[in-house]
Amino acid sequence: xxxxxxxxxxxxxxxxxxxxxxxxxxxxxxxxxxxxxxxxxxxxxxxxxxxxxxxxxxxxxxxxxxxxxx
Numbered sequence: 001x002x003x004x005x006x007x008x009x010x011x012x013x014x015x016x017x018x019x020x021x022x023x024x025x026x027x028x029x030x031x032x033x034x035x036x037x038x039x040x041x042x043x044x045x046x047x048x049x050x051x052x053x054x055x056x057x058x059x060x061x062x063x064x065x066x067x068x069x070x
Contacts, residue, residue: 009064010057018058026064 011022014032021039025032042050 008061009067010061012063012067012069018054019063020054020057020061023061023064 006027008027009023010019011026011032012019014022014025016022016036021035022032025035028035039050039054042053044050
């Protein structure tokens with residue numbers, strides 16, 4: 001049996017804006033609040049270290065096709 005590799009998806013059920021932080025939390029099996037706090041901390045030094053990666057992931061990472069929207 002071949003095991004499917006783990007894939008990163010944006011979350012449809014655990015999202016605040018685009019589901020990026022929720023998807024990262026699901027991928028690493030951690031609480032989404034922790035990922036959101038890290039994202040906010042990256043926004044403090046001027047926005048760019050947190051905002052640019054978030055926007056890129058928003059467009060690059062697909063939504064999870066197996067989840068229903070909440």
